[in-house]
Amino acid sequence: MSVAVEFNQVSKAFGTVKAADSVNLIIEDGEFFSMLGPSGSGKTTCLRLVAGFETPDSGHILLHGVDVSSLPPHARDVNTVFQDYALFPHMSVAENVEYGLKVKGVAPAERRTKVADALALVHLDSHAERRPSQLSGGQRQRVALARALINEPSVLLLDEPLGALDLKLRQTMQTELKNIQRQVGITFIFVTHDQEEALTMSDRIAVFNNGQIEQIGTPSEIYESPRNLFVAEFVGTSNVFDSGLAEQLLGSRDRFTVRPEKIRLGVAGECTVTGTITDLVYLGMYTRYRIDVQGIQLTVAEQNTESRLAMSSHAVGDEVQASWSKESCRLLA
Amino acid sequence: MPFREFSLIRRLSTYFYTRRRLRLALLLALPVGWLVVVYGGSLGSLLLNSFFRIDSFSGTIDRTPTLETWRQVFTDANMAVAGRTIGMATAVTIASVLIGFPLAYRIARFTSGRAKTALVLAVLIPLWSSYLVRVYAWKLLLASEGVAAWFFNVFGASSVLGWILSLPLIGGPSLSTSSLGQFLVFTYIWLPYMVLPMQAAVERLPESLLEASADLGASPATTFRRITWPLILPGVAAGSIFTFSLTLGDYIIPTIIGNSSPFIGLAIYSQQGVAGNLPLAAALAIIPVVVMGLYLTGARKLGAFEAL
Amino acid sequence: MHKRGISMAIVTAIVLAACGGGGEADQAGPITKVGDGEGTVVIVAWAGYIEDGTTDPAYDWVTGFEESTGCQVEVKTAGTSDEMVALMTESKDFDLVTASGDASLRLIAGGTVQEVNTDLIPSWNTVDSRLQEAPWHFVDGKHYGTPYQWGANVLMYNTDVFGTDAPTSWNVVFEETTLPDGASNAGRVQAYDGPIYVADAALYLKTARPDLGITDPYQLNEEQYQASLELLRAQRKLVGRYWHDAFVQIEDFTNEGVAASSSWPFQVNILAFDGQPIASTIPVEGATGWADTTMMHKDAPHPNCAYKWLDWSLNPALQGDLAAWFGSVPSVPSACDGNDLLGADGCKTNGIENFDQISFWKTPTEDCNGTGTDCVPYRRWVTDYLAVIGGR
Incomplete structure (x- = not known):
């Protein structure tokens, strides 16, 4: 080339x-x-x-x-x-x-x-x-x-x-x-x-x-x-976890991000947090949740598949678990 | 009560609000009336008078329609006057474009803010002082013992000046008594009227068009020829209306600068004022009207009226 | 609908405009008694002719008049004879006008001015006897005004160019010659741009070409006229610029190296006062000149004040002061003596002794000012002189 x-x-x-x-x-x-x-x-x-x-x-x-x-x-x-x-x-x-x-x-x-x-x-x-x-x-x-x-x-x-x-x-x-x-x-x-x-x-x-x-x-x-951080936030939406939670979840103080679509609600996983749903918007292809986790805003996007729709019915104010795999964590420079 | 009581003025205003045509007609009545009666009437009267003739014996105006006066207009002497005036107007217009364009382009494209304001002011400031004062100042500058001649001397180029002054059509005993001097003063006096419309036209030209042209492979000269010039031509035409018509009608500069060869304005003044020959003066006055009519038609085709 | 309305308006305007103009001759005679003043008199005059002290406190001949007669003087200055004719013809606001000879006959012929009763002017007999019945204001036995001032169109020349000897002939402006300083006169002379200048050419030819038989330079038959035009066409090649404005000419003599030209004593005085090497003379052929007459409008709104001014204008003090100011010659000879501003030699300096050498301006008419039938009228002078200046 x-x-x-x-x-x-x-x-x-x-x-x-x-x-x-x-x-x-x-x-x-x-x-x-x-x-x-x-x-x-x-x-x-x-x-x-x-x-x-x-x-x-x-x-x-x-x-x-x-x-x-x-x-x-x-x-x-x-x-x-x-x-x-x-x-x-x-x-x-x-x-x-x-x-x-x-x-x-x-x-x-x-x-x-x-x-x-x-x-x-x-x-x-x-x-x-x-x-x-x-x-x-x-x-x-x-x-x-x-x-x-x-x-x-x-x-x-x-x-x-x-x-x-x-x-x-x-x-x-x-x-x-x-x-x-x-x-x-x-x-x-x-x-x-x-x-x-x-x-x-x-x-x-x-x-x-x-x-x-x-x-x-x-x-x-x-x-x-x-x-x-800039790229993470400029391109698409990102959930940024700074040192406090990072240490808690991954054991190291490096900041990392997780994309909203990598997070699942209602189940536990390699990295799990609990929070309250503050916002819920149905966007056709997926539903977007905002979850308050210890004062941090988490954005979650769940695809509206038949199974997921059948499975869960969250509402604003519910306490819910959010989890994702360690692989989905991206360390930031 | 659903409606408020309105004062007379409010009611009038409401009345006119919906009747737009009436409003427009009233607004225009006075100026259009003035235009038609005073201006149109004067021109019509002028045209009418040109078909009368002056009685040789008594010196009074004979009001039977005739073409004799018009025959006098087409004599060699009068045609020379018309030719001289039109020629000068054309030369001044061309020179104004050549001098004014780089100036206008520079101001529009390469300056901004304070510098731009300062330059525009510099172009306009001469207009704040008296026309006569400026012309007389030029007379002094161009005199054979004036600043211009001194300049040539300082550079040892007085023979160059002498050669210029010996040229047949434009020369004379000194710059101040030559057609060349007249031409210089005319160009100086009317230049602001050319620069401003051109500057406006250049400013309206989007920079991206020039970049696009360069991007497509056109050299700066080609870009100017194919893109810049056609797009600013309406502005140039608008400015040229000023320089051409103002030179055509001017009768003051030729009496102060130049070798006294009459221009149309002076010829009309002489015939009307000095000789009392109103028909001939009227006929001569129609010439610039016709010339400008033709010129404006041409300028309109070039889009000058939108550019104004 | 709109277009029709506008056309109608234009046609109406044209008809109204074209129908206007044209005066009727007034056949009534002059008044026989001067009564009380009306409080005002309005005069059309050359700049500098009617001074009330505002320009220079030493030159004031108006305040005295206003105090003794109660008539307030209003002046309308005009730059050319033609302006004066136009003002007088087109308006009924003016009482008097100081008309030069190339305007006066036009005013008389057009019926714009009225006959003046000289019995009502006590100072009439102090007027120079040579002017009392001059043809430019005395027509058919009637007086049409009082003479005011007169002067000659002298030959003004640069003493650096001519040295100690004044030029003796007008040929220095009419024909190509080498001037005493060694260079040609081409481009260094001027001529008056008024068509009346044709008379100057005729005056020159009266001496230079006796075969033409010119007697009065304002009454030219076709052959004499054409010869004059030929001379003027030749002169065009020598003239740098034709002069119209006194101050422009003064500048030309100062800055343009002009060597000789016809001119007025006014310019000569100013240039000499400025220290320029300028002098003037009247060559052997004589000179044209101007004699101004104060004339009265036929419908003067203030005839009593007008008569009072006519008499006042002949007052020797006024005449002397004005002559000193303007560089002209008084029409009342006694004004030459005892006037401080004019001085003992003032009249002589201004040319009082040149009277007989001067051919005073008058408007050429087809009937040779009443003495013949085939003279070239002024109208043709205008057209042809304009053509000459244009190089044709």
């Missing part, structure tokens, strides 16, 4: 704020790589550094082994899908899509075929002559995608492209993007603050916080084995 993008001790500050702090990162060819983190964590900055809209204060950025840190955006073999789509309002959809080719001097006939193919890829064939102002949000987003992909870049950058879409549309687009990426085989670097989105689409995720990468890994690695 060759390396598509490499960050080598890259730092970038805006005034006194360190947007990227000695970031080291390797992104492989052909993978769907997500940069996940809260606002201001530096993920967008790193994306823009790859695109060339910012230059690093120190460190190097390499594209396929070549140092591009000082190259302007128009010289890099990288294309971007912007958060606000950035479609040119004075051009039609077709003109927008063919812009990159036109600028490179591709002949009109060839441009026409490529535009047709690109629009077919995003299912917008019939909209070629419309203006961006006449399209819906989802359609504009697809035009932006086509406009970027038509240039066959080695890396495609997507800056929170689904942020403005409603839930259903977002979910559809997530699947579509993933399919297109597999179809086209290009490296996708995807920036988002929505951890569920990242988990859905990515081959690997980098979790950002305050300009630094907290953890890089596959979705299951990130979710199942968060390395520190």
Whole structure:
């Protein structure tokens, strides 16, 4: 697997704020790589550094082994899908899509075929002559995608492209993007603050916080084995057990977390605690409980299988046992 | 009692609340009335007068419709006046765009907060002082013994100045008595009116569009040509309306700077005031009206009215 | 419905506007007795002609009038003769106007001013006898105003360029020559931008081209007129800028290296006072000049106060003070003596001895000011001179 993008001790500050702090990162060819983190964590900055809209204060950025840190955006073999789509309002959809080719001097006939193919890829064939102002949000987003992909870049950058879409549309687009990426085989670097989105689409995720990468890994690695408190709490929900209970339950003072779905109610296990149910919400696929255990809030998610529904009928205020296996405990750094 | 007693004003206000058209009509009655009667009426009267002629013998206006006055307008001398004025207006507009654009772009894109306010103020401050004072100041600056000439001397380039002044169309005995000097003063005076609409247009341009263009492989020059320029053109057109029309109608600067060759404004003043030849003055006055009408139609097509 | 309404409004406005204008001649004669003052008199005048001490306390000839007659003086200053004609023609608010010769005949012909009864003006006989029946205010045996001041359009020149010898001919502004300082006069001369300047060209040709037979530079037949225009077209190539405003011309002589131009004593005085190397002369061909007359509106709202002012305006003290202030010559010769502001030589300096060399401004009319039938009227002077300035 060759390396598509490499960050080598890259730092970038805006005034006194360190947007990227000695970031080291390797992104492989052909993978769907997500940069996940809260606002201001530096993920967008790193994306823009790859695109060339910012230059690093120190460190190097390499594209396929070549140092591009000082190259302007128009010289890099990288294309971007912007958060606000950035479609040119004075051009039609077709003109927008063919812009990159036109600028490179591709002949009109060839441009026409490529535009047709690109629009077919995003299912917008019939909209070629419309203006961006006449399209819906989802359609504009697809035009932006086509406009970027038509240039066959080695890396495609997507800056929170689904942020403005409603839930259903977002979910559809997530699947579509993933399919297109597999179809086209290009490296996708995807920036988002929505951890569920990242988990859905990515081959690997980098979790950002305050300009630094907290953890890089596959979705299951990130979710199942968060390395520190931040990752544990940012990705999914976590129950954090600090030194007091830790010692009680595991015999060592190291903090650990347990995911809500790993906890079972009403039975004893390797690690067992007792508490009072303070909240109970039926969420369709599962039921979420909040249990007060010696002043600590525990969140438990039990899947609503037929057997479980038949078995238990807890209510708020009940005293109940909660347990999980030692294996489910994840030590935090 | 379910309803409160309302005062007369409240009742009037309620009455008008639902009758939007009536409200609008009353609001616009005065200004539109002024526009139609005073402005439209004056223009109409002007047009009407241009079809009369002045009686050679008695010097009074003969009110039988005729095209004789219009024939006089299309003489070589008067066409030269019109050509000179339109030519200067065009040159000033182009120069204002060339000078104003980098300034507007810089202010809009690369400054913010205090620095931006300071720069915008710097552009506007000349407008706070008297127009005449500024023009007279320029007359001194451009005089053959003025600051501009001194500058050339200091750099040993007085022969360059001499060469410039010897050029046929734009030169003259000194900068202050040449068309070039006139052009410089016109451009200076109207520049703020060009910078501000352009600055507004550039500010409305989303940064992401320019980034997208660069991202897709366009060099800065190409981005400017294909993206920036077409999108700010309405702002440029809006600013050009000001510079073109203001230069077209100006009759003060040509009397202070330049070699006294008449512009349309001066020609009209001479015919009306000095000669009492109202029909000819009216006919000459129609020329700028027609020119501006054409110009505004063109500017509207470019979207200038939205940009204003 | 809306469009129809607006069109109707426009048409109405046009009709109303076009129907306005045009005065009727008043055939009534002048008053025969001056009664009590009405309390006010309103005068249209050149700037500097009616001073009440606010500009310079030493120059005040209004306060005395107001105190002795009870008529308060209101002044409306105008910049050009044409403004004066326009003000007088379009309004009935003004009593008097200090009209130059290129305005006075227009006012008379247009019926805007009334005949003045000289019997009602005690000081009338103190007026310079040469001015009493001057053609620009004495028409068909009737007087239409009282002479106020007069002066010449002198040849103002730079003494650094000309050295000790004053230029003797107007050719230094009309034809390309090398001036005493060795350089050509091209670009270093100016000319007045008023169409009346055509008379200056004609005056020059009266001497330079006797074959044309020009006698009165304001009464030109077609051939004489065309020759004058030819001269002016040649002059256009020499002129840097045509002057219109006295102060702009003063600046040009100071900063633009202008060597010679027609001008008024007013500019000469100011430049000399500023220490500039400037002097003036009247060349052998003579000069054009202006003589201002105070005229009365035919519908003057305050005729009694107006007559009182007409008489006051001939008062020697006023005449002398004004001459000193403006650089002009009094129309009352006795004003030249005993006036501190004017000084003993004031009148001489201002050109009182040049009277016979001056061709005073009057409006050229088609009937040659009543003496002929084929003179070129002023209207054509305007159009053609404008074309000349435009390079055509």
